Amino acid sequence: MRWLPRSRPAEPMSGIGAPMFGNGLHLPVPADDFHGYLERLRDPDPPPAQDEFLVDWAGIRTRVPMLPWAPPEFAGTYAPSLPIPTDGYRSEAEEYVGLALSLVSDRPTYRVVEVGAGWAPWAVMGVRCARRLGKRPTGLAVEADPMKAAWARQHAIDNGVDDAVTVLELACWHTDTTVRFPRVDAQDMGGAVNPGTGSMDNRGAHFEHIEVQTVTLDDLLDLDEPTDLLHVDLQGMELEIILPALELIERTVRFLAVGTHNRYVEGMLQHTLLQREWALLMETPSTSVYDGVKPTLTGFTVQDGNQFYANSRFRDADPGIVRAGR
16 A cells, blocks of 8 residues: 555634634744754764764764865764754754654654765764664665765765665756766865756856766655655755655655755745745755856855755654644
8 A cells, every 4th residue: 555644734723813824733943952852863872983983972973084174183083062053064953953853753664865965974874863763764865976975885884874775876856867967076065966068067166077867856755655854955956856846745755854055945945835834943044155256046155054844744743843732
């Protein structure tokens, strides 16, 4: 039997003043609650720090060369502090909190799909934390850059989850085709699919490009089992992937995390998803400096943002983010 989402029609919400229309299910996550959610991910018995690895509070071992912004002296160290407001080398607290929320469900399984994965930090961490919680997890990581796809496979091995995390050396796109991807160095995490024919990427830099086979969300999302977390980080190409697949995402995905790279992407996601029974639980806007002429808005971005959405068609979210009486 094929899985069908639990849903309910939108209805007015009673209360003081004008009625609130829409589902009204989820509440935003205040920063004061971050500490409690992140502590759920803490590994009480983390692996020892050794060699070139940085071990974080969740027990994740990461090779420091995979962290472009991390000082080399992090190698062989343990970082027990929670990443509030950020860990300073990988991501902000909101992305970690989103992962923690995605792990809460009434099912014994857990599924995470990471698109634009780099070294697959979220697929690997999600699977490892799910196992520690007693769930049966699976992860998919999609990365177009051959070097970073190799990193993702190694990262899964380093954390003992290579049997549950599949790394696809492909580019996620809205159709089955081949696309061009820039050949960037290890320190450059900003490579994106180039739909044009020239050597200029979306930031205005010129690179040699390689041809990469694509995979679509239709291939990645399971119609028989919900995906607890879909993490999308495509350096400005997020709308090209998400919007054509919205109906599929709404049927199959509980939580959607999006790395954002310009204000247009952020606004379009808000404009579209908030009308379609998604709740924006956390957001950090991207930062741009308009310092010249660039071929895309992403070219002006100096600090990525992130948005974390809950799909209100699923009714098994953590009680802490569910409105009382709903």
